[in-house]
Amino acid sequence: MTIKEIEDILLRYEEGKTTLREERLLQEFFQKNIDVPPHLRSYRSFFRFTACEKKEGTSPAFDMLLRTKLDQQSLDDRFFRQKRVTYYSLAIIACIILLVSMLFTFRLSLFPDEQPYGTITDPQLAYIETRNALIRVSEKLNQGLDQMQPLEYFSFGMKQAQRLSQYDKYQPIIFNPDDHTK
Numbered sequence: 001m002t003i004k005e006i007e008d009i010l011l012r013y014e015e016g017k018t019t020l021r022e023e024r025l026l027q028e029f030f031q032k033n034i035d036v037p038p039h040l041r042s043y044r045s046f047f048r049f050t051a052c053e054k055k056e057g058t059s060p061a062f063d064m065l066l067r068t069k070l071d072q073q074s075l076d077d078r079f080f081r082q083k084r085v086t087y088y089s090l091a092i093i094a095c096i097i098l099l100v101s102m103l104f105t106f107r108l109s110l111f112p113d114e115q116p117y118g119t120i121t122d123p124q125l126a127y128i129e130t131r132n133a134l135i136r137v138s139e140k141l142n143q144g145l146d147q148m149q150p151l152e153y154f155s156f157g158m159k160q161a162q163r164l165s166q167y168d169k170y171q172p173i174i175f176n177p178d179d180h181t182k
Contacts, residue, residue, distance in 0.1 A: 003040075009022050010043060031047065031048060
């Protein structure tokens with residue numbers, strides 16, 4: 001075989017388009033040929049390595065371990081797939097229950113539109129109810145104001161601070177009366 005043919009087969013080999021026969025030819029060329037051109041020497045070590053590995057093979061323990069791991073992986077995949085199916089089916093069931101409950105709620109008129117809420121036809125009764133509601137609101141507001149009582153001390157302190165700010169305002173006049181008389 002010529003170097004040009006080997007280079008063509010190597011190009012096809014790198015693209016993954018060679019046949020088994022062509023790959024055997026490459027292995028034979030690189031194993032038997034001592035005078036390999038310098039630009040093809042890296043391929044020689046590669047093909048020699050693959051030939052050695054084919055001869056050695058793998059140990060039965062390795063094959064057994066690999067099969068066990070693959071079986072375990074397929075069990076894990078089945079477990080996660082089953083878990084995912086369960087999750088999606090529960091989500092679909094929850095949606096169906098929600099839709100059915102909404103349908104029955106509005107279909108059976110559990111909230112009828114005819115019944116007026118909070119409407120009192122008797123004016124005297126309406127006045128009494130309104131007065132009672134306002135009294136309750138007033139009581140709650142007064143409770144809130146009782147809690148605000150300590151803030152009056154703060155307000156007193158603010159008044160004292162305002163006096164000090166007026167002092168700061170008139171301080172230059174007090175200490176230097178000659179400057180401001182002009």
